[in-house]
Amino acid sequence: MGKVAFHTLGCKVNQYETDAMLQLFENNGYKVIPFNEVSDIYIINTCTVTNMADKKSRQIINKAKKTNPDSIIVVVGCYAQAAKEKLELDKDIDIVIGNNKKNDILNIVEDYIKEKKIEDTVIDINDTDIYEPLSITKVSEKTRAYIKIQDGCNQFCSYCIIPFMRGRVRSRLPEEVIKEVEALVKNGYKEVVLTGIHLASYGKDLVDIHILDLLKELNKIQDLKRIRLGSLEPNLITEEFAKEVSSIEKLCPHFHLSLQSGCNETLKRMNRKYTTESYLDKVEILRKYYNKPAITTDIIVGFPGETEEEFNETYEFTRKISFSDVHVFKYSKREGTKAADFTNQVEEKVKTFRSNKLIQCCNALKEKYLEDMKGEIEEVLFEETITIDDKDYCMGHTKRYVKVGIISDEDISNQLINVELLERKDDLLFGRKQ
Structure with a gap:
């Protein structure tokens, strides 16, 4: 067996999938080494959420080939799914593996080494209802483990390519999640973070299963100390949901509620399925059931058609919610999405100005939240x-x-x-x- 090195771009779901692939190789006798060292095999788990993500993926591919020109270069993940034909023409790349095929990566690589043959490594991701069977018993972090429980998205926000790269909603069976968490806890991990492409949709493709059911079962695991939720859609939060989760003692009072814009007109163009009024209701529900819950979010500035007035609405709404932390992003055009073809694209210098202004506001909100925690x-x-x-x-x-x-x-x-x-x-x- 040889040496293999991994590099991950993109989200926490990608990191989970890299950890799972790494363990497949490690369990079969391969030596996993740092990515900047000379390796026999380089596996790049890619992202394609923006055009810049595509560019970063290509840069990492080139870096690996320069480190060892004789190595096998394996490109997996969302960029591989999006640009299969293009990547297969690249002489520096040996194997291209799309989503829902990562669990086969060991066999694909070994078949290539033996026979230089590759078959069926990229499927039609929009034509599957199968949750890819990946699992882990350890992760790169020492205390906190990210657990993928869901894949795919049915939302089709106008700026997002991910539903086309990840397919429709597919949920992991609760018993498989519980088994994995129990194994991680035995290996010393005290906190798990539940992640997915659209976490709020967990269970919608299963029979009589809701994310609440999974949380209640995980709460029973004896030596597990904390359960944290990844990014959530605000529509998941109801009075009933908040009342139920507030009784789950191990669930952290930290809710990352995706906002994207604090202006209703912008939200419509984004094809987000809520209003600022309903979002505020969700936050107030959480604050009713929790003392000083951490409410965090993501906001995109400079979305096509965003006027100065619309941006100011977002700015004021952000202050009104008083988030504990915010990730601010400048809109980045992604070819293949509806928003890429929208007229009235916002100039880069305007996006930068708005981003800087909102970041200053959000930094002040975070400082206020931290000041309020003093004495606790x-x-x-x-x-x-x-x-x-x-x-x-x-x-x-x-x-x-x-x-x-x-x-x-x-x-x-x-x-x-x-x-x-x-x-x-x-x-x-x-x-x-x-």
């Missing part, structure tokens, strides 16, 4: 040691995903410790053990 006693899952101003701090996250540091003479990584939060510095809180 919070449970922190410690992860690493970092040096700040010549002092070594053990760093970790609270259930609300606030980053906290304390000075400790002992290694407390992967331990849960109650900490009194005393002072803030930038986007960190510092405290002392209780």
